[in-house]
Amino acid sequence: MTANIQVARSGGRLWQGLTLQQKQVVWAWGFLAVPILFYGLIRFYPTVEAFVISTTNWNLMNSPSFVGLANFKRLMADPVFWQVFRNTFLYLIIGTPFSLVLAFTIAYHLDRVRFMHGFIRALYFLPFLTTATAMAWVWRWFYQPVPIGLINDVISSLGFSQQPFLRSTTQALPAVLAPAIWAGLGFQVVIFLAGLRAIPTTYYEAARIDGVSDFAILRKITLPLLKPTIIFLVVFSSIGFLRIFDQVYNMTSGDPGGPLNATKPLVLMIYQTAFSSFDMGYAAAQTVVLFLVLLCVSLLQLRLLRDR
Numbered sequence: 001m002t003a004n005i006q007v008a009r010s011g012g013r014l015w016q017g018l019t020l021q022q023k024q025v026v027w028a029w030g031f032l033a034v035p036i037l038f039y040g041l042i043r044f045y046p047t048v049e050a051f052v053i054s055t056t057n058w059n060l061m062n063s064p065s066f067v068g069l070a071n072f073k074r075l076m077a078d079p080v081f082w083q084v085f086r087n088t089f090l091y092l093i094i095g096t097p098f099s100l101v102l103a104f105t106i107a108y109h110l111d112r113v114r115f116m117h118g119f120i121r122a123l124y125f126l127p128f129l130t131t132a133t134a135m136a137w138v139w140r141w142f143y144q145p146v147p148i149g150l151i152n153d154v155i156s157s158l159g160f161s162q163q164p165f166l167r168s169t170t171q172a173l174p175a176v177l178a179p180a181i182w183a184g185l186g187f188q189v190v191i192f193l194a195g196l197r198a199i200p201t202t203y204y205e206a207a208r209i210d211g212v213s214d215f216a217i218l219r220k221i222t223l224p225l226l227k228p229t230i231i232f233l234v235v236f237s238s239i240g241f242l243r244i245f246d247q248v249y250n251m252t253s254g255d256p257g258g259p260l261n262a263t264k265p266l267v268l269m270i271y272q273t274a275f276s277s278f279d280m281g282y283a284a285a286q287t288v289v290l291f292l293v294l295l296c297v298s299l300l301q302l303r304l305l306r307d308r
Contacts (some may be wrong), residue, residue: 009126047291053284060278071285080261081269081286088171088242088266089179092297095241099181100233103188108222110189111196121193125186132183137252140166143251166251172258180247184240188233195229196222231305235298242294243267266290 018026024045029207054071056064075081110120125134138141152162165175199222208215245267251258256272257264266286274283 006045050284050287050291053281054288056281058280060280064281067281072288074282075285075289083261084257084264084266084269087173087259087262087264088244088293091241091244091265092238094174095177095181095244096234096237099184099188099237101228102181103185103233104192106185107189107192107196108218111193121190124189127183128186131184132246133250135179135183136247139247140251143175150177167259169259169262172262173254176247176251176258176263180241180244183247184237188237191229191233192226195226199225208240227305231302234301234305238301239294242290242297245271266293302307 045205053064055066055068057067057070060062106124110117110124113120141148142203144152145162146152149165151165156162164170165171203221203225204217207221212220242265244265248258248263248265249271252258252263257268267290270283270286270290273279273286275285
């Protein structure tokens, strides 16, 4: 009992001996401890566990057995993996710049609209709120042959031949990418609008007084001041396209991944390996590769955009 009282008194003296700034730091870390612990458990622990499982042979029916780097060697020799890896980067290098240019163009002109501005902005944002599964099935219906598919119906009425879209090895990936771009367009437009509204109008007024053209204002004032917004959207969109799954899985559900794996991304390959083949070690190795790709792409983009 006496020992407990002495410990309590020493702790009280220690707290009283702290400065106000030190007490604020202690309280800040005290409040942050729970969310940091929670984030560590749901983020860092699964990541470390994926690295561990990637070095094992495990099919959920028996105990994991250590195989070292055998799963990664198998991955490097798998032609399907390289096809899927190529598809994943096509989603990235086509989807990210196209969606950002389109979103900025819309936001730049929408920012000048005053009549029904809020309503138009809500229309652009609506696809972002729509369930990806439902949206994918609607687009899948659009791509169907006549008389079901709306797009082929319009093409046929104009005198052109029908297009296979999702049944083509060359058209399937752009056909899947289109609704993915459309789904994220509203979010990007809203973020660009927020960035445009944050630019002080005094810069534009001074430039117009000096007789600077609209294109020069765009190049010298708007784009440089939008740099933080552009960096955020580039990284956010790149991660989204590298992790694309919903559109591919639902639009090619009869043949997941499209004809000859023409649309299969790395996330879908991980899903099929883990939950169809139950090859958890091999799926974990693919997950590690995806994690490293996401990390490298994000760091590279941040470095390049920051240097500019």
